[in-house]
Amino acid sequence: MDRIPVLRMGSLLLITIQVDMHDKLALQLQDDVTQRISEWGSTGVLIDISSLEIVDSFIGRMLANIAAMSRVLGAETVVVGMQPAVAITLVELGMSLPGVRTALSVEAGMELLFGATLGFKREAEDEFGEM
């Protein structure tokens, strides 16, 4: 797999990381996300890392970077489904990802994003309706 798919769900971007990330894949994802946000005018980015079992400091920084870049482009980022082992590793590496919002499940993450971008909720629902 040479790139991670970025799905569009209304005004949200949905990214599910299901393979072990290597550095090139991470950089590619960073490019894709920023590209899509500006292209589709997304207001929220949801990254599901429930299948991710191994992280290093680079992947941790990449998550923080994607969140920071999205904020610059006007989109909120939520990271969902982090495994306990991954959380412990990141804390031990000294990366608390201060700017990143987190949620336990995709469902909770969606709620959080819709809450944060409440003004756009109707718009998002309309777009779902069209699809």
Add this chain to the structure above:
Amino acid sequence: MSELAEIITQNEDQIRAEWLRDMAKSLQRSDLMSKAELEEQSLAVLNAVVMGVKTSGPTDMSGKGWNTARELLQEISSSRARQGFSPTEVASFVLSLKQPLFSAIRREQSKNQDKLFDTVWVATEMLDRLALLTTEAYIAAREELIARQQQELMELSTPVVKLWEGILALPIIGTLDSSRTQVVMENLLQTIVSTNSKYAIIDITGVPTVDTLVAQHLLKTITAARLMGAECIISGVRPQIAQTIVHLGINLEDVITKAKLSDALALALQRSGRSVIRSTAAGTSSAGAVAGIKEA
């Protein structure tokens, strides 16, 4: 040095009788083991010693011939360690063999002074080694006991309990050190995942002191929980601990802290959109207020 072996074999019965008599006088613990058991053990040990001296010589304790004696003594001393014998009592079991053995040597070799001295020296060396072996086994058994208790204590003292749907509590009892934090953290995070809980209350009422290290461990746990999408509330902060935290300059500003577990639970319920209401039947109930929880 087969002379010693010969002496022991020839005088075996007498040595054993004297040994038992001495032990009965000074160090038999009739409250911990029966006389018959002691006699049985003594006989077995003496036989093993005879075998060891005969096959491997009196000084080479790692030799093949001493295997039986080594195993036997290790078994005896570790069982005594568990029964509650003192180290002196366990070592004396072997050392008390000296007197009967020496009198046997004296009877056999009273004519030749030099030979007598040599044999006694060899016998002393042998018995000292056996006594050291016994003491080592005793200590090993005690240390194993301590390690097992430590492990059990660690596992027992970190339960994660579910207070409400989506609300967990982690009452910490005792000091938080690095290895315990690891266990606590893993337990908590695993339970957060399995119960899909959004709020975790860490209760530190049972933590005697909070220093910078303990605070750092707590912050690590809270950060890890936050990364997974759960929110932590610290409760049970005693007045002295609040003062210590401020004096040490520990920054807990990003963490929600409450004085009581009940306050923390109230906050968690409120944040998850629930409110606690007093039932109208409360006035008639002698047990006090019957509370109901309303989902928002």
